[in-house]
Amino acid sequence: MGKKKRDWSRPVRRVRPGRAGLLFGGLGLGLCLIGVAGLALWNVQVLWRADGPVRETADSFLHEVAAGETDRAYERLCRQARGKWSAVGFGSWVRTPPQVTGYEITDVSVATQRGIPRATVKVRLTRDGGASEDRTLPIVQEDGKWRVCGDPF
Template sequence: MTQPRRRSTLKIVLIILAIVIVVCCGGGAAGFYFLFTGVTKAPKAATSAFLDELEAGNYTAAYNRLCADTKSEFEQPTFEEKIKARQPKSHDLDWGGSYDNTNGRETAAITGNVTFTDGSSDNERFQLRKEGGDWKVCGNPLTLR
């Protein structure tokens, strides 16, 4: 009769072990999710603010959200002309993004769908860099070339 009791104890131990593993994996995944979305929260907000300015026709404010390298490629009148040719109307950014901090240089990439006034829409990838404490849009936003 002692044999069935051993099996019962082993079964209980295995069930408890399985529960502990599930809780640990779930907690780790949730922690990773919150950590990951936390580091992309500010770059995502900067991207959304940039697109909000473009959608409102506030080109000067949007231009000021560009990083120094991109401003050197596009003077403000050229930037405005290219944006007006394909004016964003609305946007929906994806939940995540990517973040990197290499040697103190913080960069991020945020993707989302941008709808234009002509009815077309594109999935865009925005490159950002932290400059002077602020996240700035870099690269070629909305394919300006």
């Protein structure tokens, strides 16, 4: 007697395109969220690390202005500000009474605007005769360096 052969067969599995679409859509959404989170983390790190260099830029600029080293202070200006003034014109403008004789940095703020890091430094300037006034120094990043930009006085 021979053995009886049994045919085993699996039921045909139907492919459901809806499930596959949901799976791939979920994976795509997950990757997008990871990308957004990574970009946000990178942005936060850029801003946290920028506080020190921004403060140092403002401090050096104001120290040079108060010391009368206008040529060195001029070099810390952004391209836009240097396009507005010549080195001689900037020096004359800074030396116009009442001159800055001292300063105190009161706040440093760094943020991004359209993906570009920008900073503002609030300072209290002391002038000849002891009068003081609060000012804001706009600071931008150019060629990897922070530079004073705009009218600081």
